[in-house]
Amino acid sequence: MSPQFSEDDVEEEQAHFQNVVSTFQQYARYSLNANNRRRKDIHTIPLADRELLTRLGYGQKLKDVDKAILANAAFLNKIVESPEIFGHAIDADASEAGNGTPDPRSGETTHEHAHPHPHAHSHDRPTRPSDPRKGRYRPTEYDMDKLRSTIKLFVRDWSRDGKTERDLCYEPMKKALEEHFEGKDRSTLRVLVPGAGLGRLAYDVARLGFACQGNEFSHYMLLASYLILNRTQSIDEHTIYPYIHSFSNVSSRETLLKAVTIPDVLPSDLPPGSNFSLVAGDFEEIYGAExxxxxxxxxxxxxxxxxxxxxxxxxxIVNYLRVLHRILAPGGVWINLGPLLWHFENNEHEYPSIELDLAEVKELARTIGFKLYDECTIDTSYSSNDQSMLGYVYHAAFWKAVKVSPAE
Ligand SMILES: C[S@@+](CC[C@H](N)C(=O)[O-])C[C@H]1O[C@@H](n2cnc3c(N)ncnc32)[C@H](O)[C@@H]1O
Known part of the structure; x- marks a missing residue:
């Protein structure tokens, strides 16, 4: 039996989707306002100081950032120009297109590589849910932060600049996958990538000839990956400015205003007969359902x-590992790479959160019935800007695991 969702659940999901679309649509106004704050602040300092800033060209830099915001907004509006293809009704009064940005173009509405799932439940909730019947949603700083992170994630997954990071994260995983199934007919092998983000790892796996399904529950990710995966016409089709939103730890104007073109590959360029899909919804609800x-x-x-x-x-995490164990085929392999940045630690929504250390996670995995091997640490960044004055490195845990006994 499939899990049942109440009318309230469905309505809440619908409202949330609409709020995410609204956040995309209001990016320009919100971001221009934020930049305008800098402009206003210039007038609060003494005239002599202002003159020095003028000589530095600080005012011109703010104008350049405005232009970059509008370019980002044009791209974001393309992402949400046909939200109805996601199976959600969009309330025209509560939603708003344009906002001073170029009009979104019309586009095709096929949905080959992503489809709404009946159990789609996204947990990237804005902090202030709104009732769409009460007028246009006002995005919060939390919503905009999600959107700005999405813009940066395009760099990780779909740009040439992201290659170093992808090589560190995705290459060892793909190599482990290929080695495990060496000599086998890849087209018959089903690979799942939960938490697929903007879809690059899942896409790369499909490109290697495996039947690959990504799973993702964030509307930000799903909307954004849909544009790249299904509507890209050419390599480097879009230009975005991912680093304009914060003036902190910026080494130069060039790094602040750095333009990044995406995508670095043509996503439709999959081998004939490829089997690639993205399923929207909560990993535990979809794959853990009894x-x-x-x-x-x-x-x-x-x-x-x-x-x-x-x-x-x-x-x-106990349930995550149980689900992974249950759905893995005998002879199959679970390949993991990542840190333990527990997403729900100290969350404001009173969700429970079990926060084990790495040794405990591994011991738990063994207890549940996995045998871990090829364990190592891979130093990597995540969605980083290598020209920033601030950088951080994850000592990410890598392992392969096979099923050695059924979970009790
Ligand atoms: C840290 S990101 C990693 C994305 C991608 N794997 C990468 O390496 O770039 C984690 C992703 O998992 C997604 N996610 C988190 N919990 C999920 C769940 N329960 N079901 C499906 N996706 C989930 C998030 O929306 C996010 O896109």
Whole structure:
């Protein structure tokens, strides 16, 4: 039996989706306001100081940032120009297109590489839910932060600048996958990538010839990856300015205003007969459900599962590991890479959060019935700007695991 959702659940999901669309649409106004604050602040300092700033060209820099904001907004508006293709009704009064930015173009509405799932439940909730019937949603700083992170994630997944990071994270996982199934017919092997983000790892795996399904529950990610995966016409089609939103730890004007073109590959360029999909919804609800639908076989049916920067999104890591164990096929492999930045630690929504250390996670995995091997640490960044004056490195845990006994 599939899990049931109440009318309230469905309505809440609908309202949340609409708020996310609204956040995309109001990016320009919000970001221009934020930049305008800097402009106003110039007038609060003494005239002599202002003159020195003028000589530095600080005012001109603010104008350049405004232009970059409008360019980002034009791109973001393309992402949300046909939100109805996600199966949600959009309330025209509560939503708003344009906001002083170029008009979104119309586009095709096919949905090959992402589809709404009946159990889609996204947990990237804004801090201030709104009732769409009460007028246009006012995005919060939390919403905008999600959107700005999404813009930066395009660099990680779909730009040439992201290659170093991808090589550190995705390459070892792909290599482990290829080695595990050396000599096998890849097209018959089903690979799952939970928490697929903007979809690059899942796409790369499909490109290697495996049947690959990504799973993602964030509307920000799903909307953004849809544009790249399904509507890209050419390499470097879009230009974005990912680093304009903060003036802190910036080494030069060039780094602040750095333009990044995406995508670095043509996503439609998959081998003939490829099997690639993205399923929207909560990993535990979709893959952990206690039923087996003919169209969605789960238990023991995934030959490989690739979790990249994902397992620490668990509220209850015990259940995540149980689900991974249950759905992995005998002879299959679970490949993990990531830190333990427990996403729900100290969350404001009173969600439970179980926060184990790495040794405990590994011991738990063994207890549940995995045998871990090829364990190592990979130093990598996540969505970093290598020209920033601030950088941080994760000592990410890598392992491969096979199923050695059924979980009790
Ligand atoms: C840290 S990001 C990693 C994204 C991608 N794997 C990468 O390496 O760039 C974690 C992703 O998992 C998604 N996510 C978190 N919890 C999830 C859940 N329960 N079901 C599906 N996706 C989830 C988030 O929306 C986010 O996109």
């Amino acid at each position: 039923y087996t639908d003919e169209n969605e076989p789960q238990a023991g049916k995934w030959d490989a599962i690739l979790t990249c920067f994902f397992i620490d999104t668990a509220k209850n």
